[in-house]
Every structure is written in structure tokens, then in C-alpha cells.
Amino acid sequence: MNALLIIALVVAMGATAYVLVRGVIAMANGKDVSGEIQQNYMQKRVMFQAIAIVIVILILIAAGAGK
Structure with a gap:
């Protein structure tokens, strides 16, 4: 279960970084006036960050329940 959560966390972090870079590139182009x-x-980006935080919380809960 922990391995699955860690993989999901890496995917969520990657998605956050991807959207962040795409946003910076879109801003640098300057074509979007509005x-x-x-x-x-x-x-x-905020949605993917929230998902990553929830996954971290689930990992911490799972780690605490294992003790």
C-alpha cells in the first residue's frame, strides 16, 4: 500500500511541476492578454498540490498505523 501511495505522490508532484512550467512558459509568451x-x-497547479498534500497525509497515517 505504501509503495502505491509513494508512486501516486511522485506522479502528483510531477504533474504539479509540469503545470508550473507550462504556466511559466505561457506567461513568458505574452500572448494571453486577459x-x-x-x-x-x-x-x-493548486489542485495537483492539494492532491499531493492529501497523499502525504495518507502516507503519514499509514506509517503511524503500522507502529
Whole structure:
């Protein structure tokens, strides 16, 4: 179970980093005058970060229950 949670955490962290880089690239291009694309990337980044935090909490709970 812990291995599955760790894999899920790595995937969530990778998704967060990917969306962060895509958002920075979109901002650097300067084509989005309204800021809608950057806002969309920011919302996705926050969602992936929240998922990663929940997975960390589940890992900590599982580690505490094993003792």
C-alpha cells in the first residue's frame, strides 16, 4: 500500500511541476492578454498540490498505523 501511495505522490508532484512550467512558459509568451490561460494553469497547479498534500497525509497515517 505504501509503495502505491509513494508512486501516486511522485506522479502528483510531477504533474504539479509540469503545470508550473507550462504556466511559466505561457506567461513568458505574452500572448494571453486577459490572463485566462495563466489562471487556468494556476488552478490546475493548486489542485495537483492539494492532491499531493492529501497523499502525504495518507502516507503519514499509514506509517503511524503500522507502529
